[in-house]
Amino acid sequence: MSTVRHDWTVEEVEQLLNTPFNDLLFQAQTVHREYHDPNAVQVSTLLSIKTGACPEDCAYCPQSARYDTGLERERLMEVEAVIEKAKAAKAAGSDRFCMGAAWRSPRDKDMPYVLAMVKGVKELGLETCMTLGMLDDKKADALAEAGLDYYNHNLDTSPEFYGEIITTRTYSDRLNTLANVRNAGMKVCSGGILGMGESHKDRAGLLAQLANLPVHPDSVPINQLVKVAGTPLETQGDLDPLDFIRTIAAARIMMPASHVRLSAGREEMSEEMQAMCFFAGANSIFYGECLLTTPNPAANKDQDLFRKLGINSEHRVTKAPQELDEILAQPEQNADLFYDASQQSAQTH
Numbered sequence: 001m002s003t004v005r006h007d008w009t010v011e012e013v014e015q016l017l018n019t020p021f022n023d024l025l026f027q028a029q030t031v032h033r034e035y036h037d038p039n040a041v042q043v044s045t046l047l048s049i050k051t052g053a054c055p056e057d058c059a060y061c062p063q064s065a066r067y068d069t070g071l072e073r074e075r076l077m078e079v080e081a082v083i084e085k086a087k088a089a090k091a092a093g094s095d096r097f098c099m100g101a102a103w104r105s106p107r108d109k110d111m112p113y114v115l116a117m118v119k120g121v122k123e124l125g126l127e128t129c130m131t132l133g134m135l136d137d138k139k140a141d142a143l144a145e146a147g148l149d150y151y152n153h154n155l156d157t158s159p160e161f162y163g164e165i166i167t168t169r170t171y172s173d174r175l176n177t178l179a180n181v182r183n184a185g186m187k188v189c190s191g192g193i194l195g196m197g198e199s200h201k202d203r204a205g206l207l208a209q210l211a212n213l214p215v216h217p218d219s220v221p222i223n224q225l226v227k228v229a230g231t232p233l234e235t236q237g238d239l240d241p242l243d244f245i246r247t248i249a250a251a252r253i254m255m256p257a258s259h260v261r262l263s264a265g266r267e268e269m270s271e272e273m274q275a276m277c278f279f280a281g282a283n284s285i286f287y288g289e290c291l292l293t294t295p296n297p298a299a300n301k302d303q304d305l306f307r308k309l310g311i312n313s314e315h316r317v318t319k320a321p322q323e324l325d326e327i328l329a330q331p332e333q334n335a336d337l338f339y340d341a342s343q344q345s346a347q348t349h
């Protein structure tokens, strides 16, 4: 087995990213096969439970109140409505339900509702994940006690480039939240965004930060910037797709047991590029029509791609496969089975 390390230097990661492409992908695929079923991809569904009007200034995010992106602001969803969406996600084949709120951090008065959502979704037999912004130790403990399995909080980029993207919270704020989540016994979901104008070295720096955490995040979302009109990164140049694939491969090699997740930006990726990402070691996706507020490939397109690639969803299917296929083939007629996050945001916190 390749070793699980926590002592990567940025220079070493840069070298890894610069490895000849075929060698890098071969190495990544070899590691992938040591730790994972090479033909299985984990599937999660994401719902925005509170959209827009966020006081933070993340330059990529249409949910920031500082940018005029035309996004409709919404209040925190009712607990019952969230549970209904979770039931629909379960019926459509998801095994993990992620709930995201555009907050700097949850307020005390929000907590009873959020905890009720965790308990309600958990009772459906789904794994639960939330992304609510920064957490102190008490709120992290309360969420863990309610049964929250995963907490998402991204590092976004390298510590050096971070100040170009966010000024309202620090890199150490983010690391503190991750420590509180870890100490509360929840699994960490943390990754970053590529294509924001960061250098090659910044990508190496982000990966080194993630891999040098005391415990590797269970889930590592690698997002491609979605250039939303009205955000400061609206006119950012395109990321070279090969650089994106290289980063996925390096993440797989450095965090061999983690799930590397293809997240925001998948809508803009061809089937061939997604296939290369799976080959490079990505083994998790968000499933459904939208990823918070940006388009996500329709669920049946994902099923088509999985079929073409011989990939199995790494989840408990609650309906007979044939019945599920019929549902997925007609998403319009089965709109209730798909969460509607079309009013909501691109990347998670």
Ligand code: SF4
Pocket (backbone or CB within 6 Å): 054, 055, 056, 057, 058, 061, 062, 063, 064, 101, 102, 103, 104, 133, 347, 348, 349
């Ligand atoms: S990424 Fe999260 S914290 Fe940043 S502006 Fe968007 S919703 Fe707020």
